[in-house]
Structures are given as C-alpha cells and as structure tokens.
Amino acid sequence: MADAGPILAVTDVRFRWPGREGFALFVPDFTVGRGETVLLLGESGSGKSTLLSLICGTILPDSGTVRVAGTDLAALSGARRDRFRAENVGVIFQQFNLLPFGNVADNILLPLRFAPERRRRAGDALGSARALCADLGLPDGILSSRAGRLSVGQQQRVAVARALIGQPPLVIADEPTSSLDAGSQAAFLDLMFGQVGANRASLLMVSHDPRLAGRFDRVARIEDVARIERRAA
Numbered sequence: 001m002a003d004a005g006p007i008l009a010v011t012d013v014r015f016r017w018p019g020r021e022g023f024a025l026f027v028p029d030f031t032v033g034r035g036e037t038v039l040l041l042g043e044s045g046s047g048k049s050t051l052l053s054l055i056c057g058t059i060l061p062d063s064g065t066v067r068v069a070g071t072d073l074a075a076l077s078g079a080r081r082d083r084f085r086a087e088n089v090g091v092i093f094q095q096f097n098l099l100p101f102g103n104v105a106d107n108i109l110l111p112l113r114f115a116p117e118r119r120r121r122a123g124d125a126l127g128s129a130r131a132l133c134a135d136l137g138l139p140d141g142i143l144s145s146r147a148g149r150l151s152v153g154q155q156q157r158v159a160v161a162r163a164l165i166g167q168p169p170l171v172i173a174d175e176p177t178s179s180l181d182a183g184s185q186a187a188f189l190d191l192m193f194g195q196v197g198a199n200r201a202s203l204l205m206v207s208h209d210p211r212l213a214g215r216f217d218r219v220a221r222i223e224d225v226a227r228i229e230r231r232a233a
Contacts, residue, residue: 041209100146
C-alpha cells in the first residue's frame with residue numbers, strides 16, 4: 001500500500017551551511033510514523049531549525065533523502081515542492097507568523113489558497129475554520145477579528161487552526177509553548193493533541209523542555225538524531 005510507510009523518513013542526509021566552511025549537519029536515519037506524536041528535544045544551535053527546514057523542503061540536502069508521505073522532496077521542482085508542502089505539512093511557528101492586518105479567517109484559510117487538495121479536504125472551508133476555532137476554545141465571532149489585536153494565547157490557537165485546516169498528514173510545531181507558563185502550556189497541549197488526534201495527523205514538535213516528554217508517543221534527542229560534522233582542513 002502507498003501509505004504503509006512512515007509519514008516522514010530522513011535517510012543519510014547531509015547539509016552544509018553556505019558560508020560556514022567545514023560545518024555540516026548529518027542525519028543518518030530519522031522517521032515519524034503515521035499517526036505518531038514525536039517530541040524532538042535539543043538546545044539552541046544544535047541543528048533543530050536546519051532539520052525542520054530540510055523536512056519542510058525549504059532547503060535541500062546535499063546528499064541523502066527526505067521523504068514526506070513517500071515523496072522525495074529533492075525530486076520535485078521548487079514550485080512543486082512548495083505546493084506539496086502546502087498540501088501535506090501544517091506548521092505551527094514559534095512566533096506564530098500570522099498576518100497582523102488580516103482577520104482570523106484570512107489567516108486560517110491561507111494555506112488552502114496554495115493547496116487545492118487540502119482545500120477539497122476542508123469542505124466548507126469557512127465552516128471548518130469556525131469549527132476549529134470552537135474546538136480550540138476561541139470565542140464566537142473571532143473569525144472577523146484582526147489577528148494583530150488578539151492576545152498571545154488567541155494568536156497561538158489561531159496558528160494551530162491554520163496548521164490543521166484541511167487535514168495535512170504531518171504537523172510540525174516549532175517551540176510553540178516556549179512563552180507559556182506551566183498551566184497555559186498544559187492547556188495548550190491538551191487542545192493541540194486533541195485536534196491532531198481528531199485529524200489523524202502525525203505530530204513532530206521541537207522543544208528544549210524535557211518536561212513535555214510524557215505527552216508524546218516517542219521522544220528523540222537531537223544529538224541522537226543529527227550531528228554537526230567538521231570536515232578536516
């Protein structure tokens with residue numbers, strides 16, 4: 001079956017940063033199963049952001065393969081790769097990356113503008129956005145509110161709704177709880193896990209906080225997944 005393999009498979013990947021002669025990231029083998037929730041732990045500068053960029057296809061490896069839903073990202077042209085990412089990957093950014101002058105509906109529906117199949121899966125897109133907002137505890141009528149006027153907690157939930165609309169099979173969350181206190185963090189994770197499970201999506205979340213480990217199916221440490229290599233002069 002085409003969907004029998006992992007949703008994400010990174011194999012023998014090397015990437016060398018431009019302008020940083022002698023330094024490279026090497027990822028021998030990293031996978032995320034379908035429907036699995038994985039926490040990737042690591043400190044700043046450990047290669048987490050580079051790995052996420054490789055997984056999203058915003059940068060390409062110098063060697064090795066990154067497969068999402070069975071597709072080798074490097075085999076796609078730049079335009080097809082952007083389209084594939086929009087269809088298959090929902091991203092929750094650390095800084096949310098909402099359009100501040102757009103309303104909430106504009107922000108949630110934005111990925112669907114670039115992903116016809118994801119838009120089809122969403123069905124009644126505005127209705128799906130409204131339902132996601134309700135499930136995430138956002139107030140009635142928030143779809144017409146300007147994103148830049150929301151509280152931080154509301155912006156965070158809108159970012160989750162944007163990542164989940166249209167049921168992308170892989171959701172990536174980059175330090176989404178870093179600015180929250182313990183109580184808000186737990187409440188947010190409850191909401192996120194509930195929505196990821198309802199969408200039958202896989203979740204890869206990056207964090208530096210090991211206290212989150214018990215919430216996930218599996219925990220991986222960046223130093224066990226990837227290593228920084230220095231080429232001999």
